[in-house]
Amino acid sequence: MAEEREIAEAMISEIHKKITDAFDVFDHEYNKTVDVREIGTIIRSLGCCPSEGELHDILAEIEDEEPTGYINFDRFLPTMTKVLMERRYRPIPEDVLLQAFEVLDQEKKGYLMPEQLTKFMSEEGEPFTQEEMEEMLSAAVDPDKNVILYKDYVTMMAVEAP
Amino acid sequence: MHCSSTLKAAILIQQWFRRYMARLEIRRRYTWSIFQSIEYAGEQDQLQLSLPDLISHVLDPNNDFMNEEAKLAKYEKIEVPDSYAGPRLSFPLTVVHTNALLSGFKQQQTLHPRYVLQLLHETKKFLKHMPNIIHLSTTYTRQITVCGDLHGKLDDLLLIFYKNGLPSDENPYLFNGDFVDRGKKSMEIIIILFAFLLVYPNNMHLNRGNHEDYIMNLRYGFTKEVMQKYKTHGREILQLLQDVFSFLPIATIIDNKVLIVHGGISDFTDLDVLASIERHKYVDCNIQGNRTIDLLLSFLQIVDLLWSDPKNQNGCIPNSFRGGGCYFGPDVTLRLLKKYNLQLLIRSHECKQDGYELCHDGKVITIFSASNYYEEGSNRGAYIKLGPDLVPRFFQYQVTKVSCFCFLHSVTAAEGSALKSLREKLYAHKTDLIAAFKDCDKNNTGRISTSDWASAVESVLHLDLPWRTLRSRLVKLGPDGNVDYLSCFEDLQIERSIKEVRARDICIHLGIHNYHMLTCSSFVGLISIEEFRQTWKLFSSHLHIPIDDEAIDDLARSIDYNKDGSIDFNEFLEAFRVVHKLDSKEN
Numbered sequence: 001m002a003e004e005r006e007i008a009e010a011m012i013s014e015i016h017k018k019i020t021d022a023f024d025v026f027d028h029e030y031n032k033t034v035d036v037r038e039i040g041t042i043i044r045s046l047g048c049c050p051s052e053g054e055l056h057d058i059l060a061e062i063e064d065e066e067p068t069g070y071i072n073f074d075r076f077l078p079t080m081t082k083v084l085m086e087r088r089y090r091p092i093p094e095d096v097l098l099q100a101f102e103v104l105d106q107e108k109k110g111y112l113m114p115e116q117l118t119k120f121m122s123e124e125g126e127p128f129t130q131e132e133m134e135e136m137l138s139a140a141v142d143p144d145k146n147v148i149l150y151k152d153y154v155t156m157m158a159v160e161a162p
Numbered sequence: 163m164h165c166s167s168t169l170k171a172a173i174l175i176q177q178w179f180r181r182y183m184a185r186l187e188i189r190r191r192y193t194w195s196i197f198q199s200i201e202y203a204g205e206q207d208q209l210q211l212s213l214p215d216l217i218s219h220v221l222d223p224n225n226d227f228m229n230e231e232a233k234l235a236k237y238e239k240i241e242v243p244d245s246y247a248g249p250r251l252s253f254p255l256t257v258v259h260t261n262a263l264l265s266g267f268k269q270q271q272t273l274h275p276r277y278v279l280q281l282l283h284e285t286k287k288f289l290k291h292m293p294n295i296i297h298l299s300t301t302y303t304r305q306i307t308v309c310g311d312l313h314g315k316l317d318d319l320l321l322i323f324y325k326n327g328l329p330s331d332e333n334p335y336l337f338n339g340d341f342v343d344r345g346k347k348s349m350e351i352i353i354i355l356f357a358f359l360l361v362y363p364n365n366m367h368l369n370r371g372n373h374e375d376y377i378m379n380l381r382y383g384f385t386k387e388v389m390q391k392y393k394t395h396g397r398e399i400l401q402l403l404q405d406v407f408s409f410l411p412i413a414t415i416i417d418n419k420v421l422i423v424h425g426g427i428s429d430f431t432d433l434d435v436l437a438s439i440e441r442h443k444y445v446d447c448n449i450q451g452n453r454t455i456d457l458l459l460s461f462l463q464i465v466d467l468l469w470s471d472p473k474n475q476n477g478c479i480p481n482s483f484r485g486g487g488c489y490f491g492p493d494v495t496l497r498l499l500k501k502y503n504l505q506l507l508i509r510s511h512e513c514k515q516d517g518y519e520l521c522h523d524g525k526v527i528t529i530f531s532a533s534n535y536y537e538e539g540s541n542r543g544a545y546i547k548l549g550p551d552l553v554p555r556f557f558q559y560q561v562t563k564v565s566c567f568c569f570l571h572s573v574t575a576a577e578g579s580a581l582k583s584l585r586e587k588l589y590a591h592k593t594d595l596i597a598a599f600k601d602c603d604k605n606n607t608g609r610i611s612t613s614d615w616a617s618a619v620e621s622v623l624h625l626d627l628p629w630r631t632l633r634s635r636l637v638k639l640g641p642d643g644n645v646d647y648l649s650c651f652e653d654l655q656i657e658r659s660i661k662e663v664r665a666r667d668i669c670i671h672l673g674i675h676n677y678h679m680l681t682c683s684s685f686v687g688l689i690s691i692e693e694f695r696q697t698w699k700l701f702s703s704h705l706h707i708p709i710d711d712e713a714i715d716d717l718a719r720s721i722d723y724n725k726d727g728s729i730d731f732n733e734f735l736e737a738f739r740v741v742h743k744l745d746s747k748e749n
Contacts, residue, residue, distance in 0.1 A: 044184030103171035125172035
């Protein structure tokens, strides 16, 4: 029993250190606060893949009653620890991602036109900003054929991730 | 079309993409931290280095006993051949000459050393009459443009001139130091800046930066650039530059309201003292030796101005990162601004992602004008336009060589470069690191926990980097999740022993037993094209194969894969490997 608890404590300690490391990268003032707009990036960098809606929920938990624009580490740490321990918002596996693209490719052509993808990403779901759209297109569009070969794109992205 | 499966698919893709971008962002941030810590750690070494006698002898001002007039006469006697196609100068300079210089440099021409010496001579004469602190007024001009560090990046200067117009009496400029070092066109930059200074003396202004200092130039590339471009007159040019740099003003004040210095301030900064000292006596950052207390204190005032960085918390502490100057907090800024009835401090000295950054509640602006400073895509450059209302307007730009510039590519390129530097640093401290690792590994398993690994690395390197986040890029993990601490030296070790073996193989094959030059170069990592030529000549004479200079040049250029004028030791070996292979095939 004691040994199990020791292992659990060691695991929590490691998780705490990981969270601290990620938080510190954005703590520009060295006063254990970060800009609330960077929380999404921090959470995602820790391996989680929440939707914008889920992100909002997390923020609601950790923000002060009177939002100051800053998030305190003391409030971030316990919430984030729980998220990691419970393995919430796990990253999306490659095959599921591929299926999502296939759903958008209703004619089953094997590729998407840039205009199609733009329409879906900018109008459906949790719409992209123009910057996000441009960034995705710049990497996804095959320069010769001017289409998005989504199978290749997904494979390429999977390789890039360390 | 708007059915729920499409909606779900879209959300999934968006979710995944945002996570992917966040991870890129984190990689970009720690890449930035790596570049900055290594850069400042390097500068710190330099400040603490005392000058070896060898180098001081080369540039000892006591060596030259000629007076100014005699020197000028000497320069005028230097012949400029008819075949010289570059810009020709005559004094006093006019806008015709600055145009000729600009178009000449755009065509990759080099200014003849005679004109360089004359230009520097005139610049020194002019700067001698400047006060330490220049006072400017916006009453007569609409706007003044303030630019930050350029560090030898000529493309950025040309881009600024393209966007903002050339300097003129209607378009005044202030360049806030660090014109030289790191980039490859430092010489061209200062030639252009000094030429405009002479043509528009009332509307072109230069502040001295911490890199306008020949000790920094020795280490950060400017000295090398001068010696490569001017083989015969290089030393003389460097000596004259030393004087010119020492006469550069150290601060500028606009409308008695805006203070502009290269680095920053400290809680000791006294503008009255600074106005009265003999600034040219502060030649370089090596200020040890026999000096009076007064002189030392005034030198320290200058060091503070040229080396300090702002910090976000109150107080003023020594700048341990740089090894000189201070970190000054918002309270220090407020006190100084209040004391001299100022409202804004503009400074440079630190690279910023967006080319500029505000801090201390908007009272301090950092302006940095060298885009892609660390690596292609690392940051934008910017300049400030300041009108009589003294409200700064920011203009950003970025020199790009690639047409498609997505975030992924720029992060990957920068990251690769940063991690390479970091691995080299690890290798350089191998002995100390292994000792620290073994301390945590009493049972000699070859593995330690991530925590122990991170603390050990930080205790040896002192770079204050997010080691846990970087861990996966630097070291292998064992099956139990612990760090295999020797694996971070692996690749480098193999690389180096292959280099050693190949070098010996080549030399033995060619019958040369002294591979001193090769091993020397491998220590530095780079061979200049000149060294390559000499090496090749040596080899070719042993092979009894006559190779003419042109062929060697072609070979050199074709080996220089990244086209930066020097050959990486790897490139050198690759070339020999290919040659060696062809050789044995024919035999």
